[in-house]
Amino acid sequence: MPDAVRFDDYMDETLYGVSGFYVRGGHPAARGGDFATSVELGSLFAQCVAGYLDRVWHELGRPDPFMVVEGGAGRGTLCRQVLQHARECRQVLRYVMVERVDRQRAEALAAIADMHDRLPASPAAEPRAGPGDEPLAGSEQTVLAVSALPAGPLAGVVLANELLDNLPFRLLERSTDGWQEVHVSPGDFTEVLTPAPDDAAAMADALAPDAEPGARVPLQLKAAVWIRRALRLLERGRLLVFDYGVPTTAELAARPATEWLRTYRSQRRGHDPLHQPGSADITCDVAFDQLPPGATLTPQADWLAAAGIDDITATARNLWQRGRAKPTAEALAARTLLDEAAALTDPDGMGAFWAAEWHAG
Numbered sequence: 250m251p252d253a254v255r256f257d258d259y260m261d262e263t264l265y266g267v268s269g270f271y272v273r274g275g276h277p278a279a280r281g282g283d284f285a286t287s288v289e290l291g292s293l294f295a296q297c298v299a300g301y302l303d304r305v306w307h308e309l310g311r312p313d314p315f316m317v318v319e320g321g322a323g324r325g326t327l328c329r330q331v332l333q334h335a336r337e338c339r340q341v342l343r344y345v346m347v348e349r350v351d352r353q354r355a356e357a358l359a360a361i362a363d364m365h366d367r368l369p370a371s372p373a374a375e376p377r378a379g380p381g382d383e384p385l386a387g388s389e390q391t392v393l394a395v396s397a398l399p400a401g402p403l404a405g406v407v408l409a410n411e412l413l414d415n416l417p418f419r420l421l422e423r424s425t426d427g428w429q430e431v432h433v434s435p436g437d438f439t440e441v442l443t444p445a446p447d448d449a450a451a452m453a454d455a456l457a458p459d460a461e462p463g464a465r466v467p468l469q470l471k472a473a474v475w476i477r478r479a480l481r482l483l484e485r486g487r488l489l490v491f492d493y494g495v496p497t498t499a500e501l502a503a504r505p506a507t508e509w510l511r512t513y514r515s516q517r518r519g520h521d522p523l524h525q526p527g528s529a530d531i532t533c534d535v536a537f538d539q540l541p542p543g544a545t546l547t548p549q550a551d552w553l554a555a556a557g558i559d560d561i562t563a564t565a566r567n568l569w570q571r572g573r574a575k576p577t578a579e580a581l582a583a584r585t586l587l588d589e590a591a592a593l594t595d596p597d598g599m600g601a602f603w604a605a606e607w608h609a610g
Contacts, residue, residue, distance in 0.1 A: 253432035253441040257417035257471070263526045264415070270527050271350045286411045287491065287549070287599055288327045291589040295330030297556035298408070302331065305406055305487050306338035313341040316405030318482065320398065320475065320490075321412035322346035325357025328392060329364060343405075346394045354394045361392050398475070402484035409479075409490040413540075414532040416475060419468040420510075421445050421453045423460040423502070428453045431465075438523045456538065457502035465506040466498050469539045476540050476607075485610030491549060493602045494535030501536055509534035537605060544607050550600030553593055562590050 254262075264270050287294040306315050315338050322328060328344050335342055348354040420431040428445040445453065449468060457466050479488050495501060501509050512519040514529035522531045537546060547555075565583035572580030594600040 253434045253443075256420040256431045256433060259433040259435075259526075260417040260522070260531050263522075264417070264531060265349060266527070268527045270530055271353070273527060274352075287593055287602075288330070288410055290592055291586070292330045292334065293558065293561065293586065293589045294410075294553075294593055295327055296334045296561055297553050297558055298327070299331045299334035299336070301489070301556055302335055302342070302406060303337040306341075309404055309485055311338075311341075312404040314343040314405075315341045316343050316345065316403040316486075318345040318347060318399065318403070318405070318407045318479070320347045320407065320409035320479065321415065322348045322354075322357060322394070324353050325361050325394075327408070327410060328357065329361055332361070332364065332392075342391070344392045345399060346392065347396070347398055348394060349396055351396070354396065358392070358394050398478050398482060401482035403482050403486065404484055405486045407479040407482060407486070407488045409475075409492075411492055413469070413472040413475070413490060413492045413535045414494065415530070416469065416471040418471065418533055419449060420506075421449060421466050421468060423453075423457075423462050423464045423466075425462050433523060438526055440523070456498035456536070459499065460502040464502040465510075466502050467510070467533050467536065469533070469536060472535065473540050480541065480607060480609055483609035488607040488609065490605050491552075491602055492535045492605075494537055496546065497538045498536040501534060535603070537603065540605070541607070544605040547604045547606070548596075548600060549602040549604055550594040550596060552604035553600075558590055558594070562586055 262269065265272060302315075302317060306312070309315075317331070319327060325346055328346050332339070332342070332344065346354070346357055348357060422429045422431060422442060424442075428450040429442040430445040430449060432441040432443055433439070434441055452468060453460070453466050457464065460466065476488070476490075495509075507520040510520070510522060510531075510533050512522055512524070512529040512531050519529060522529075537544065565586040568580050568583035569576075569587060572583075576584070592599060
């Protein structure tokens with residue numbers, strides 16, 4: 250029987266392997282998808298992001314081109330909406346979608362090509378992404394799609410919405426005499442605990458020194474590596490990520506792992522990542538203390554407020570107030586927008602997500 254594999258390797262294969270969840274067709278969407286993100290609720294989140302991009306473009310001295318690189322772009326929903334709502338930086342904007350899954354990358358380019366005849370209709374023009382390759386800033390295409398973070402240096406913004414929670418992580422459990430690492434048996438998909446390597450145990454001790462026996466912690470090394478690579482892309486600019494999580498790993502160690510390690514399928518939440526591998530998404534709360542330092546953490550509700558969500562919805566609020574007694578189609582549309590804003594800023598839901606921003610250069 251093959252040896253048990255580390256949890257992060259199991260997660261990577263379960264999500265992105267030949268029969269993995271995303272390869273088989275799992276995707277986010279407000280309706281009909283497996284889970285919903287801020288992007289899929291409507292265009293309000295993207296309008297706030299587009300306004301942020303306009304402001305950063307001015308702060309950086311209006312570079313031409315202005316590069317925006319989105320990690321975990323999926324089927325290109327955020328890209329399409331940003332292209333529709335960016336105003337001041339639109340003419341110099343070059344948008345790079347980074348998406349690992351070939352099928353989703355092709356779908357994203359095809360959908361964006363339908364918007365504008367300047368955009369490519371196939372991934373044939375994918376730029377090289379290795380170190381030392383020519384920078385993307387020389388591209389004349391408005392939108393590109395790549396399978397991994399491209400080479401820099403760039404002037405612009407790197408974005409990611411609910412990407413870090415999806416990157417495979419190692420899983421450790423505190424025992425009475427040290428840390429054990431979770432492995433998965435490939436035969437029956439059961440857990441196998443083995444003594445954690447010294448470096449992993451030392452990391453867990455540093456992050457959660459008061460963890461009780463039985464406590465579990467994720468080691469989100471791939472998320473930290475992704476952030477470091479994204480920062481290295483930027484000669485000057487911003488790195489902005491949105492995700493659910495906690496400021497410190499110790500907070501996760503104090504909670505049952507079933508609260509922060511979860512699965513999603515058909516809008517339903519589960520807790521056992523070993524159940525029917527490949528049939529559901531696997532995610533984990535992001536422990537932001539495991540990421541490179543220097544980020545400003547802001548609750549998503551506060552970030553959206555600063556980004557002008559109240560101004561964007563002001564007309565809708567007035568329409569609904571005037572027409573709520575006998576709502577017209579216009580008033581009902583305004584109510585839908587207000588419901589979207591409420592979901593994005595809900596302090597018990599998406600509003601409690603974190604916006605983490607790093608400055609580069």
